[in-house]
Amino acid sequence: MSSALPPGLLVFDLDGTLIDSRQDLCNSVNATLQHFHKPKLPDAVIASYIGDGVSMLVRRALGDPEGDQHDEEYVTEVITYFLDYYRAHKLDFTYVYPGVIDSLEAIRATHPTLPMAVLTNKPVNPSRDICNHLGLARFFFQNYGGNSFHTKKPDPHGILTLIAEASALTGRAITPAETIMIGDSHVDVLTARNAGAHSIGCAFGLAPQSLITVPPDHLAQSPTDWPALLDSFRT
Structure with a gap:
């Protein structure tokens, strides 16, 4: 799947995507x-x-x-x-995957106004605490967890809420077709599909085997693949 529009919103899973927890x-x-x-x-x-x-x-x-x-x-x-x-x-052994910070900084440098957010099924307070402690929070305008809404991923409510908030933040209507969900499991791919968004799967995460049966639009072997993969959604 590809889009004629450049990315309007990036939504990241946490465990197995940004961090090894x-x-x-x-x-x-x-x-x-x-x-x-x-x-x-x-x-x-x-x-x-x-x-x-x-x-x-x-x-x-x-x-x-x-x-x-x-x-x-x-x-x-x-x-x-x-x-x-x-x-x-929660922070005894948890760390940011190598390449994540560099890739987020590269995305921010190339797309300075592109909103990015976290949508995880982990409870929201530990998610935010971990992102704050590990230096990830500065990249994201929002961080929602599994108890932020009445439903969890793969229900699309969370990602649709983020699309609405990102639209208000940027002052323009961002569509699901401009939105990319990045995660390591079938849950993230299904979340994107259910919202009408695109997906990048992470083969380095906690549940990459689930991406075999529910394949993403694109597959990242490393976080360092993310910046280049964003461009593939333009064609």
């Missing part, structure tokens, strides 16, 4: 399982559960993704423990 998320899940006397899981298994928000991450770790094995009060208690633990340990 795998170890802190895996450690937090296993600390939670241990606290509730459940067996720990391999990091690779936990990583495959990431992408659909905290509730689904915890439910999958409990072996109950459909919610039919545990009562909601228990699940809520487990989620609360996980969130409290993760808030305290």
Whole structure:
């Protein structure tokens, strides 16, 4: 898919796209399982559960993704423990992927007025805290999380809200056709499709295998590919 218009808005996923948060998320899940006397899981298994928000991450770790094995009060208690633990340990090992800062600076230099935002299924406060701490916040006019709206990705509500806000910010009507969602999983690709936007998949992220069954419009092998890929949407 391509567009005759230059990009009007870039929307980035966080985990597996801008940052490698795998170890802190895996450690937090296993600390939670241990606290509730459940067996720990391999990091690779936990990583495959990431992408659909905290509730689904915890439910999958409990072996109950459909919610039919545990009562909601228990699940809520487990989620609360996980969130409290993760808030305290979210920056133990998390780092910005090599090339991300340079690429964001290159995009900003080439497109100085192009609005950029974060849309993640991670809760919004940890997302904003991480971006502030790691020097990412300066690039983005907005950062929304999985609890910012009544729905999460791949529902298009979040990205459509960002399109409206970016339009108000720039003083012109930005369309979905001018919008690009950049992320590492099928969730991000589907979010773009559901909004009528374009997508760039990140093969270096936490869930690149999911991009095989739900392919993006373009694939980045590294964050350093992003600036050049933006130009491909002009043709």
